[in-house]
Amino acid sequence: MSVPARISFVGLGVRDVAASTAFYRALGWELADASNEQISFFRTVGGLLMLYGAEALAADVGLPAAPAGAQPFRGVTLAINVESAEAVGAALDAAVEAGATLLQAAHLAEWGGTSGYFADADGHAWEVAHNPFLPLDAEGRPQLS
Secondary structure, eight states: OOOOSOOOEEEEEESOHHHHHHHHHHTTOOBOTTOOSSEEEEOOSSSEEEEEEHHHHHHHHTSOOOOTTOOOOOSOOEEEEOSSHHHHHHHHHHHHHHTOEEEEEEEEOTTSSEEEEEEOTTOOEEEEEEOTTSOBOTTSOBOOO
């Protein structure tokens, strides 16, 4: 047997599930009915985004939780591809308006597209990008050749 090549959930450990849920709702993301006070699920074009208490998620994984207030780079970014270079700046502005921290303003990236980053309240880094070499399909998924 092999492991299926799919991402069903992206789980983010957060300090305050209610506050993080409010942030992602402010981005305009759809909260799934299966959500409750301890866990939130958001529908995306790909898998589901899951918000769960950081300490509870660390315990579930079997690893120690990061110290409170620690916001080091975790070696992971999440990416949202958008339809145009102009949409990158607009999405970053909307994220900041919803409460995100701007990590990097929209700029022409060395790979030829437009990119920028924001972080949610727990320091999870999100890239917003337009890649002119990977058009989006009707559902917003990048198309690889």
